[in-house]
Structure formats: C-alpha cells, structure tokens
Amino acid sequence: MPVFTIMAGNSLKIAVLSGKGGTGKTLVSVNLAAAAPQAVYIDCDVEEPNGHLFFKPQDVAVKKISVKIPVVDESKCNGCRVCVDFCKFNALAYIGGRLKVFETVCHSCGGCVLFCPEKALAEKDKVIGEIQSGVSETVSVLTGVLNTGESSGIPIIKQLLNAPVGETEIAMIDCPPGSACIVMESIKDADYCILVAEPTLFGVHNFSMVHELVKLFDKPFGAVLNKCLPGNNPAETFCRENEIQILGRIPFAAEIGAINSNARILVREQPKYRDLFAGLLLRVMEEVRRETTAHS
Amino acid sequence: MKIAMPVFNKSLESGIAESFGRTPYFLIYDMEEKTCAFFDNTAIASQGGAGIKAAQAVVDSGAAVVVVPQCGENAANVLKEAGLKMYKTISKSVQENIAAFAEGKLSPLENVHAGFHNHGGK
Structure with missing residues (x-):
C-alpha cells in the first residue's frame, strides 16, 4: 500500500474533466477517491450527478x-x-402595465433591484436545487443536484466547492462534461487537473478543448487514457504531439464495463484495480508535488 | 389593425424568418392603411432571453397580431399576456401571408416550442 502524504495545511483539490461526456470522468474520480486513505468526492455534474450511484452514501443530509x-x-x-x-x-418584460419576471431566465445579478428608481423591486429566494452529503467508507460524498428546468448550476457548484476539506483529505472534483462556464467554475480552485481521454476522434476533439481550457487557467494537468485498445490510439497521439503528460492507462475491458455498469466501484472489488488507481493517485501526487516545488 | 412578422429584409418581397427572437427585422403591416414599417430586432445579439426582448418590442409597436412559422414559449407568454393573437404562416412569402390573413385563412399557432436555449450552438 503506497503512502500518501499531503503537505501540512494543504488539502489537495483534484479536478477530473474530459470535454466529451461518457469518457470516464466519473469512473476515474470515483475510483481515485475510493483508492485514497481519506477523500471527499464532489460531484459537480449537477445536471446529471451519478457518482452517488457508485458510493451509495449513508446518513445523507440535504x-x-x-x-x-x-x-x-x-x-x-x-x-x-x-x-x-x-x-x-x-x-x-413590461406588458399591459405590469412587470413580468421570467424566473428561469434570471441570472440573479441583482442589478434590476439596484437600479430601480422607485425602489419597487426586492429580492426573494428561489430554490434551484440541493446538495446531498453522506459517507461511503473512507469517502465523504457531496452531490450537487440542479432542479430540472433551471438555467445555471453555478450557484450549486460554488457552494459545493466551499465545503470544508480536511487537511489530510484529497478532494476529487467530478466535473460536468464540456468546457463551458460550469466547468470553469468547477476547476477554478483545483490544484491539479486530470484530463480523461478516450480513443475516438470525437473524444480527442473535445479533449483538445479542455486541454486549451486548463492551459488558459494555468492549471497543472496530466492525462489518463481510458478504454485503451491495442493499436493506434488517437488520444495518445494527441498527447504526444502536445507534450501532455500521460499519468496512466485504463484498458477497454469487459470486466471493467460489467463492474461499472452494475454501479460497483472497481477499487473495492478487486486488488488489481485498487493497485491501478492507487498507482495513478500516487503518480498524481508526485506531479502535484513537483509542480508545487517548481512554482514556489 | 397592425400585424407583425419576423422578416429577413426590410421589404415586402422578403422571406419570413424562422426564428422569432433572432430575426433580423420585424415588419409591421397596417391592414387598413395598407402601409408597412420595419424595425431592427435589437434582441438578435442577446446572450439570452432574445424571445422575451423581441416580444416586448413587438408589443410596444402596437401590433395586435403576430404571424410566425413558430414561436418559443417565453416569447409566446409575453405576446399572450399583452393580448396579441398568434397565427401560423402558410408559406415563406410575406405577401402571401398578408393576403391569407386578410381572407381569414390563417390558423392560430398552436405548437409553442420550449425555445432553442443553448441548443443552436452558443
């Protein structure tokens, strides 16, 4: 069992993103969290959070x-x-002598209230979703849920990432797919980004977009190649051409698919998967330490 | 009575635009006077809520009727609340639709869609 050390006073936040959906963000983040001695798993994919299906957290508070x-x-x-x-x-809109508010279009900036010369506008609370928190063995599980029909999950992500992370804990942030505002919000405070890639041209295209994003945010990052098959891997080619550090490889295996599709956690099922993800986590920790030294 | 239509150009020869919120121009046609006026749709460049803003401008124009191929639900809510009637176009030609409206041949728009919010590419 490898030893993980986190620098004193520094909890570590690792964001997992991919661009394309279905690449393996949840697979990687759930299993890395399960492989750590103590971790907080934060599901920021608030439009369709699914990490809780694997962790089945107990004592859930809402x-x-x-x-x-x-x-x-x-x-x-x-x-x-x-x-x-x-x-x-x-x-x-001002229609028929009355002001009409379109609640799902409103971005809650508060400007209308500030600018109203008649002080006719006030603010009220509108519930847009919830955060569920529970425990699954060594992992604290935080799940953000955005109600159907709401336009933006960013307020939920802000609250999720405000949750306290203990000094010896690793926070694993499962990002939403894509590279839009909601992903930027999710990686903003991350110490390190793991980009998950799959060997398809479509996957590589979206991977290149998140690659651009993490560079723009000046985040240290590395890639995990998922669904690896023998032969040519366009994702690996992209990483080589762009000098992206490859942190690890997950094979395209029926067994992994079967365990995962039954909502079970690889790391908790078989020692070989525990070794795979513990090794990956160790590699990420080394990268983070190297980056911290290089930047201090 | 004035009727409003989303159009591509400031001309009665123009085609009718598919999108209400993001049409380049609106035509306001006066059925009695047989005169037309056009205005720019300032909602076209909106980040969001284009349908609401365009509907507000159409309501403010004094039109009582809107003739459109389709309409999103936010825009339809504004138009309905202001008491405007919505009819479905029979073709892409402005003049054919004006003639059909004058003869009472247009049917009310029944299918209001949920809008294209972020689905048409950002």
Whole structure:
C-alpha cells in the first residue's frame, strides 16, 4: 500500500474533466477517491450527478440551494422600464402595465433591484436545487443536484466547492462534461487537473478543448487514457504531439464495463484495480508535488 | 389593425424568418392603411432571453397580431399576456401571408416550442 502524504495545511483539490461526456470522468474520480486513505468526492455534474450511484452514501443530509430573484411591488412600479433595459439576459418584460419576471431566465445579478428608481423591486429566494452529503467508507460524498428546468448550476457548484476539506483529505472534483462556464467554475480552485481521454476522434476533439481550457487557467494537468485498445490510439497521439503528460492507462475491458455498469466501484472489488488507481493517485501526487516545488 | 412578422429584409418581397427572437427585422403591416414599417430586432445579439426582448418590442409597436412559422414559449407568454393573437404562416412569402390573413385563412399557432436555449450552438 503506497503512502500518501499531503503537505501540512494543504488539502489537495483534484479536478477530473474530459470535454466529451461518457469518457470516464466519473469512473476515474470515483475510483481515485475510493483508492485514497481519506477523500471527499464532489460531484459537480449537477445536471446529471451519478457518482452517488457508485458510493451509495449513508446518513445523507440535504441542504437546499437557492438564488435571489426579483419580486415587484406593483403599487410602487411606475413602468419606467429601467430594469427591463438594464437586464442583459432579458429576464424582465413590461406588458399591459405590469412587470413580468421570467424566473428561469434570471441570472440573479441583482442589478434590476439596484437600479430601480422607485425602489419597487426586492429580492426573494428561489430554490434551484440541493446538495446531498453522506459517507461511503473512507469517502465523504457531496452531490450537487440542479432542479430540472433551471438555467445555471453555478450557484450549486460554488457552494459545493466551499465545503470544508480536511487537511489530510484529497478532494476529487467530478466535473460536468464540456468546457463551458460550469466547468470553469468547477476547476477554478483545483490544484491539479486530470484530463480523461478516450480513443475516438470525437473524444480527442473535445479533449483538445479542455486541454486549451486548463492551459488558459494555468492549471497543472496530466492525462489518463481510458478504454485503451491495442493499436493506434488517437488520444495518445494527441498527447504526444502536445507534450501532455500521460499519468496512466485504463484498458477497454469487459470486466471493467460489467463492474461499472452494475454501479460497483472497481477499487473495492478487486486488488488489481485498487493497485491501478492507487498507482495513478500516487503518480498524481508526485506531479502535484513537483509542480508545487517548481512554482514556489 | 397592425400585424407583425419576423422578416429577413426590410421589404415586402422578403422571406419570413424562422426564428422569432433572432430575426433580423420585424415588419409591421397596417391592414387598413395598407402601409408597412420595419424595425431592427435589437434582441438578435442577446446572450439570452432574445424571445422575451423581441416580444416586448413587438408589443410596444402596437401590433395586435403576430404571424410566425413558430414561436418559443417565453416569447409566446409575453405576446399572450399583452393580448396579441398568434397565427401560423402558410408559406415563406410575406405577401402571401398578408393576403391569407386578410381572407381569414390563417390558423392560430398552436405548437409553442420550449425555445432553442443553448441548443443552436452558443
């Protein structure tokens, strides 16, 4: 069993992202968290969180997450439309002598309330989702859930990443697919990014987008090649051409597929998978240590 | 009575635009006076909520009727709340639709879609 040491006073946050969905973000982040002595698994894929299906956390506590949206006092509104013109998301319309608020379009910036000359607008809480927290053996499991129909899960991700991580714990952040705002929010505070790649051209295209993203955010990163088959691997070719560090390889194996599709955790099933992911985690820790030394 | 249509060009020869919120222009046609006016759709460059902003402008134009190939639900909510009637186009020609409306041959728009929010590429 390898020994993991985390620098004193520094909890370590590792984000796992891929660009394309179905590449193996959850497989990698769930198993790395399960391979660590103590970990917090944070599911930031709030539109369809699925890490909890593997961990089946116990003693789940639920915290509702809400945002502020404007509410109008019609007795004070004189129809000046300052708020309507201000809103860059067009969440407000003044129709038939009344202000109409489109709650799902509102981004909760609060500008309309600040600018209303009649002080006719106030804010109210609107629940957009929740955070579920529970425990699965050595892993604390945090799951962000965005309610169907809501436009942005970013407020939930902000709260998820505010959760305290103990000094000896490793936080494993399972990012949403893609490379948009919601992914940027998820990797913002990460100490290291793991990019998961699959050997398809489509996968490589989206991988190149997250590669660009982590460079833009100046994050140290490395790649994990998933679903590896004998022969040519376009993801490996891309990594070589772009001098991307390859941290490890996961084979394309029926056994892995079977265990995973039964919502079981590879690391907890067989010693060979524990070794695979513990080795991968060790490699990531070495990379982080090297980066920290290089940057200090 | 004034009717509004999303159009590609500022001309009665123009084709009708598919998107209500992101059409380049709106035509306001006065059925009694047989005159037309056009205005730029400032919602076209909106990051979001284009349908709401475009609908607000159409309501403010004084039109009582909107003739469209389709309409998203946010825009439809604004138009309905303002009491505008929505009809479905029969072709892409502005003039054919004006003539059909005058003869009472247009049917009310029934299918309001959920909008193309972020699905048409960002």
